[in-house]
Amino acid sequence: MIPTTFGFHSTSDEVAQHYASQIKGKVVLVTGVSPNGLGAEAATAISQQEPKLLILAGRAREKIEQTQAEINKVAPSVETKVLILDLASLAKARQAGEEVESWGLAIDVLINNAGVMALPDRQLTEDGFEVQVASNHLGPFVFTNTILPSLRRASAPRIVNVSSWGHHLSPVIFDDVNAEKNYSKWERYGQSKTANILFAVALSKRGVCAVSLHPGAIRTELLRHLTREDELAMGFINEDGSQGSRFAFKSLKEGAATHIVAAFEPDLQGQGGVYLDDCQIQKEVEDYATDTASLPELYLTTLSLTRTSAQDNAERLWKVSEEMVGQTF
Numbered sequence: 001m002i003p004t005t006f007g008f009h010s011t012s013d014e015v016a017q018h019y020a021s022q023i024k025g026k027v028v029l030v031t032g033v034s035p036n037g038l039g040a041e042a043a044t045a046i047s048q049q050e051p052k053l054l055i056l057a058g059r060a061r062e063k064i065e066q067t068q069a070e071i072n073k074v075a076p077s078v079e080t081k082v083l084i085l086d087l088a089s090l091a092k093a094r095q096a097g098e099e100v101e102s103w104g105l106a107i108d109v110l111i112n113n114a115g116v117m118a119l120p121d122r123q124l125t126e127d128g129f130e131v132q133v134a135s136n137h138l139g140p141f142v143f144t145n146t147i148l149p150s151l152r153r154a155s156a157p158r159i160v161n162v163s164s165w166g167h168h169l170s171p172v173i174f175d176d177v178n179a180e181k182n183y184s185k186w187e188r189y190g191q192s193k194t195a196n197i198l199f200a201v202a203l204s205k206r207g208v209c210a211v212s213l214h215p216g217a218i219r220t221e222l223l224r225h226l227t228r229e230d231e232l233a234m235g236f237i238n239e240d241g242s243q244g245s246r247f248a249f250k251s252l253k254e255g256a257a258t259h260i261v262a263a264f265e266p267d268l269q270g271q272g273g274v275y276l277d278d279c280q281i282q283k284e285v286e287d288y289a290t291d292t293a294s295l296p297e298l299y300l301t302t303l304s305l306t307r308t309s310a311q312d313n314a315e316r317l318w319k320v321s322e323e324m325v326g327q328t329f
């Protein structure tokens, strides 16, 4: 069981220590490990509990190597591997996945952490997809599915999709996933984060335990596209520049703690599809981000939900994603 003492202020180090016996000997892949971000913090905390191998994935080699150097300092005996992965390109996401497959490993944990937020205008990837849906969902959809054989080789594989409170901002807009009719930066971030939750539900239905989470609000490079006006409008700051009261901000170490609970809590193994916040299973998930047709019985009971076959958002998203990426999984 997740200790009831775990919450908002739990830190990545404290939580990793608690799960030391789960982490020891594991092969863990984390995406988006640039310095001062949540992925790097999660990887660094995990590194101190003797994993067998940490695969550090991201689009910028020099940033990954900085995090790798930090890990080498704090956990010199832990093996690390760098994986160049650009999730904004389907070809590159596929290629990186194939590279991982060629290693023939059994991967115990995949943490899909990389992401972008609130690009001011509708920018397109080389594949013609809106950048947030591409980087936050379609790229991870292709990458994860490509490396599923490596995950299935592990005895109890786990996939963690780093979603967000931002999922409250929008459902998946099924009649305009690519924002051709309308672009609003927050709506499109929200759509992509709802997709992270639904993707975990759909993966779990396919026999690999996948969960999602909100790490909390943490000042990282994720906020790089926001203007002062954006921060004021979202309640991140007050007029005088001080921290706004809408969100209680966490430190980086508090933010990455939920990643580690989601990745290593043994009790979540039978509860694929759940969404965590503040290190605990979270009940405040938007209706459109749940899929009562697919959720495990235990989660339905926990949330007092009734199973209905009408709500098949996760399966619908899976099909739409396959069509968009031109590949079936």
Ligand SMILES: NC(=O)c1ccc[n+]([C@@H]2O[C@H](COP(=O)([O-])OP(=O)(O)OC[C@H]3O[C@@H](n4cnc5c(N)ncnc54)[C@H](OP(=O)(O)O)[C@@H]3O)[C@@H](O)[C@H]2O)c1
Residues within 6 Å of the ligand: 031, 032, 033, 034, 036, 037, 038, 039, 058, 059, 060, 063, 085, 086, 087, 088, 089, 113, 114, 115, 116, 117, 135, 162, 163, 164, 165, 166, 214, 215, 216, 217, 218, 219, 220, 221, 222, 223
């Ligand atoms: N910070 C928060 O308050 C907060 C709240 C809720 C959810 N989250 C979620 O937490 C996750 C981590 O965010 P963070 O706050 O740690 O932000 P961050 O410091 O900006 O980290 C995001 C990471 O994703 C990488 N990335 C972005 N686009 C990529 C691409 N196309 N291919 C590969 N890697 C890519 C970034 O690489 P570069 O350095 O090269 O850009 C960076 O390493 C995100 O999924 C975010 O949505 C964060």
